[in-house]
Amino acid sequence: MTFAEKIAAVRAELAKQDLDGFLVPRSDEHLGEYVPPSAERLAWLTGFTGSAGLAVVLTDQAAVWSDGRYVLQLAHETDERIWTRLHVTENPPPAWVAEKAGQGARIGYDPWLISEEGVARFTDAGLTMIAVAANPVDLAWKDRPAPPMAKIRPHALAVAGVSSLEKREQIGRKLTEEKQEVAVLTDPASIAWLLNIRGQDLEFAPFALGFALLHADGGVEFFAEPEKISDDTRESLGNSVAIAPRAALPDAIAGLKGRRVRLDHAGAPAWFAQRLREAGATIVPGTDPCALPKACKNPVEQQGARDAQKRDAVALCRFLHWLTDAAGHETELSAAAQLLKFRGQIEGFAGESFAAIAGAGEHGAIIHYHATAQTNRAINPNEVFLIDSGGQYPDGTTDVTRTIWTGPDAPPHELRDQFTRVLKGHIAIATLVFPEKTAGVQIDALARQYLWHAGLDYDHGTGHGVGSFLSVHEGPVSISTHLRPATLAEGMILSNEPGYYRIGHYGIRLENLLLVQKAETESKKQFFQFETLTLAPFDRRLIDLALLSTQERAWLDLYHERVLQQVGPALPGEARSWLERACAPLGIA
């Protein structure tokens, strides 16, 4: 089908359902970041393959939105004769739809693919929002792939650290304290953490798509196709976890009549609130009760993260050594493949934690660049090469970015100035001591201050939470300009990745993962500090030593010494010699 035929088919269905329009968000039924091919409705309908977006089909026009990261990609991938291409904050969809379709227009949505809060923004704009029983896109999409059916495996206690039963009882007690009887879990990462299981329904996130109801007594109803569940998983789950097919969910919700049910209106599909109300349950608004305990890694997970990072660093350091000889005869794709090859040799490697971003020269300035056969570019001498990548291991998830000067000439002064400002911001976060109850937004500017002073900035967050053999992007805390109330707490793993992007020329990003640890002070208040987990040298040729303070230089030397100590012994001879030079005290060689 052509894109014109697809939208015509959707419009024919709208006419049948008496609708003036229909929303097609880029989400699946879990409203998360990664979706399986069977849920790529937005890409099927519009051609746009970015990770965030929304299309609206009206009877006589249609628009598709994304954010600043995807402006170019949106224009490139969609047909302007069919789609008006818009920026989500500059032209918010509710106002656009209300203007084009008119006040009171009947706009359909699939209640599985948008939250109640999301629907409310359209209702507030004066639209009549209709939850459809049959999604017009699904009716038109004849060759839609089947949903993933990968096996679900147990996540061993040796890496999980705490048994599922203990987690469930602990959260169950919290529900009781807050006078809730049941919590609806729609985030597969929360279910994976709670049940100590892992799946492979998605390419980069090792969890299984499914839903769960957690009862205050610790019992769980887990809705996932029974044939996905291996025998050892079934055994590990025990008697207090009832497994039922996804199709049993409506009846289970209907059975909650009279119960007090915790539901996240921002995170859960609107379907749940609508069905709970129909069932006569009392909805108690509340965030996902697993989100915070999942983010605060227990001591076993913390040690697992250290171990996984240390092994992962062997692959990355071998790659960085390999890269010293790459300029002139390797490409972005061949470099990414080489890194994947090195990671494949690491014990426990279970796949990439996201599609590696390997950007040479001007491609490094595209924050979410992914090299394809069409865009692939040689790695040339005397330019900047940015590599952002990560791996999944049973004991931890990694995410690391390094920015390299390919040489052989010395890099220009301006580049070194910018790189060093990014590095100073990175060190400001890495060395920070901060009190309990500090939100990420409070510390974000520490990473930006040296760039700001030169009129520079970067248009992304400074850091995101990272899961434990789960999603590389994990809530509830981030280090960013967003006014999120969640605060940093012991055991959280966060990225520290300031950057600078000179559009059309190069990108700089320096990313390590950090672990929040208690700091010893004389104060009655609890203070925290970060332990840097990631181990890889920063490119010394790009550092302007004159811009570093004594303390910053000391931190770098100490960090490099640690990298050499921990990673060096595991490297083959030539790579080890290279690492010794890369980690020598600054100002030497």
Added chain:
Amino acid sequence: MTFAEKIAAVRAELAKQDLDGFLVPRSDEHLGEYVPPSAERLAWLTGFTGSAGLAVVLTDQAAVWSDGRYVLQLAHETDERIWTRLHVTENPPPAWVAEKAGQGARIGYDPWLISEEGVARFTDAGLTMIAVAANPVDLAWKDRPAPPMAKIRPHALAVAGVSSLEKREQIGRKLTEEKQEVAVLTDPASIAWLLNIRGQDLEFAPFALGFALLHADGGVEFFAEPEKISDDTRESLGNSVAIAPRAALPDAIAGLKGRRVRLDHAGAPAWFAQRLREAGATIVPGTDPCALPKACKNPVEQQGARDAQKRDAVALCRFLHWLTDAAGHETELSAAAQLLKFRGQIEGFAGESFAAIAGAGEHGAIIHYHATAQTNRAINPNEVFLIDSGGQYPDGTTDVTRTIWTGPDAPPHELRDQFTRVLKGHIAIATLVFPEKTAGVQIDALARQYLWHAGLDYDHGTGHGVGSFLSVHEGPVSISTHLRPATLAEGMILSNEPGYYRIGHYGIRLENLLLVQKAETESKKQFFQFETLTLAPFDRRLIDLALLSTQERAWLDLYHERVLQQVGPALPGEARSWLERACAPLGIA
């Protein structure tokens, strides 16, 4: 009446009105910081005189709340046999009332003294909230003072910078753009700014208590007793401002049937929303439309602020010189009186902008300390003296804090370490460059980072907005840990006042006022920087030079040079010689 008699009288009235309880907040009908004696209901009923608090009288028990600043004062001023004394965040009032009075209990409130959002917190806790027609406290309070009736005077265009008509038309256009016909103004500071008038109904804030309706055509209905308005004010207001007594307000609201009326549900008394609904008006929720333009000072106001600060600095520098000889024979009260005497000699001085905080030794650690005859303490040699004060001038409002070592011996090392960490934080804010759309919460930690590193912190914001011959505390922006969405913009005046408090020993606070200015960069994005307005030396004896970076030392030397240049010529001989020594480059005598 004794406090026991007072609460008995209120309870008798509750019985008559069939209520299970009644809220007595420390607010007047404008829900602001300063209230006239006629509105000091909380102090009358409980004895508690702090600037923030709430009492709840139930039939058989009663409680009074305040925040961390006032824990000691609350315990000291109220009778524990009558009042349970509670901390507002540790024991939130709605939950306490719901527990003690029971679900569904009928709790009365005066709709003039609490916002709709405030009432909603009690309703959400399961209470039946009843707006009373007659306030039980007012009925019991026989010798209640009359409301203030001070004259209202024009605020000259030479200091206001923009005519009232121009302001009204500008905001009127904004209302039209946002499809609003009328805005309700309940903040007297907004009305003073909008109408270019000033009053003296309150001790420290030069505005007149009143209400206004701003129409989209720029016309205003101003509700204030006509006898308060001087002839020249009436003339300055012109034909498009209709003056009516406060008693005419209910009819005016009733006349808004069918109109789209902008109202701030958090800032306006609940009375307005309730009456607007009764009248059949459409309420459009929105913040006070004057708040942002009032905060962004125009060029005339900016120059006025510079001029006022420069004159005010003469009084402060004379005082700091006077203080060099005070230890051993002066007190907190005599020092505050001396400073007021010096300010009284400054051209245009119209009174203090708040009650000066003069804290010697351990009193400096009480953040909102006010010396009284009972607490007054000698200023001793070899201790810390903290003085936080400000003045009102037609061209600007000042607010400045200095922390002084009384000598003659050298201060202890620990104190110098802490003082220098506070100073480094102050300089980090003063020298910051930051992009547009930066919220205060994003930069607050820059002021705290050096204290945090030593396990220290301060339990107040880093900075607040300051009015232009208006309230010394002004919204919508602050530099603090609060997640407020308002962002810093050109022309805003903010305080920069990090501190450290060693309870039982001393307090340190270093406060200057800052003006947000555009910064020149090569970026397409607009960047801002701060111009420091306040002019007074920091006590060099308390600075540990070894802790300062080269840049910090350079900033201090340049700042002191500017202080000497701008203030020195206006000082009498001895004070000028002292200032020369106080402002000499660091490291020199």
